[in-house]
Amino acid sequence: MKKIGIIGGLSAASSLIYYEKLCRLTQESLGGLHAPDIILRSLNFAPIARLMHENKWEQIGGILHHEAFQLQQSRCDFLILASNTMHKMEALMMNNIHIPLLHIAQATAEALKQEGFQKPAFLATKFTMAETFYTDKLREYNVQPIIPTTAQQEVINNIIFDELCQNIITKQSQEILLNIIQALHMRGADSVILGCTELCLSVDDNNCNLSVFDTTDIHCRAAIKMMLSTD
Numbered sequence: 001m002k003k004i005g006i007i008g009g010l011s012a013a014s015s016l017i018y019y020e021k022l023c024r025l026t027q028e029s030l031g032g033l034h035a036p037d038i039i040l041r042s043l044n045f046a047p048i049a050r051l052m053h054e055n056k057w058e059q060i061g062g063i064l065h066h067e068a069f070q071l072q073q074s075r076c077d078f079l080i081l082a083s084n085t086m087h088k089m090e091a092l093m094m095n096n097i098h099i100p101l102l103h104i105a106q107a108t109a110e111a112l113k114q115e116g117f118q119k120p121a122f123l124a125t126k127f128t129m130a131e132t133f134y135t136d137k138l139r140e141y142n143v144q145p146i147i148p149t150t151a152q153q154e155v156i157n158n159i160i161f162d163e164l165c166q167n168i169i170t171k172q173s174q175e176i177l178l179n180i181i182q183a184l185h186m187r188g189a190d191s192v193i194l195g196c197t198e199l200c201l202s203v204d205d206n207n208c209n210l211s212v213f214d215t216t217d218i219h220c221r222a223a224i225k226m227m228l229s230t231d
Contacts, residue, residue, distance in 0.1 A: 001037050030228075112141070138193075178208060
């Protein structure tokens with residue numbers, strides 16, 4: 001079993017989901033008393049969120065690089081970054097880091113390709129929706145995401161930061177998200193990517209009429225596969 005290094009706390013709400021899923025998937029795979037070998041570095045998200053909104057990404061990259069180095073020093077075999085948005089700083093985070101990063105967008109693109117979907121509605125933070133660091137990775141797999149309008153991006157972003165990151169889940173916001181997904185479906189979306197690790201708290205296969213690709217679940221399943229691989 002490989003040791004997983006997780007950079008989490010981005011937010012704490014999603015890190016709880018990661019830990020629960022990784023433990024459950026390991027037990028499902030191996031049975032008995034098995035649990036994943038994990039080092040979880042849970043950061044304080046408040047100052048990092050402030051840096052995000054101040055556009056001080058280089059500082060964030062420095063923080064993530066420091067944490068990646070510490071996990072490498074702790075003899076982790078590979079890293080997962082428990083946040084879609086923070087993959088924006090992949091290059092700086094992984095500078096001179098010699099253990100691999102399991103990239104969440106790559107895992108998601110592979111999942112869509114396997115299921116035959118090509119035009120997913122793409123919901124995420126405004127940072128992830130408005131830039132191309134994530135969607136370019138999807139397009140490498142011939143996945144062409146349908147991006148919400150600028151106004152819709154602001155609404156989604158506010159729900160993520162003001163509610164879901166704080167573990168606040170409301171019926172009203174759920175309906176807003178589902179209405180946005182329906183609007184994107186009308187623009188040609190054949191599925192939906194929950195491109196923020198907290199969105200699964202509000203949207204899932206039970207309430208959405210499109211096939212849902214939950215990046216948190218996809219990332220965890222890919223991590224367990226990598227953890228148990230003999231490569």
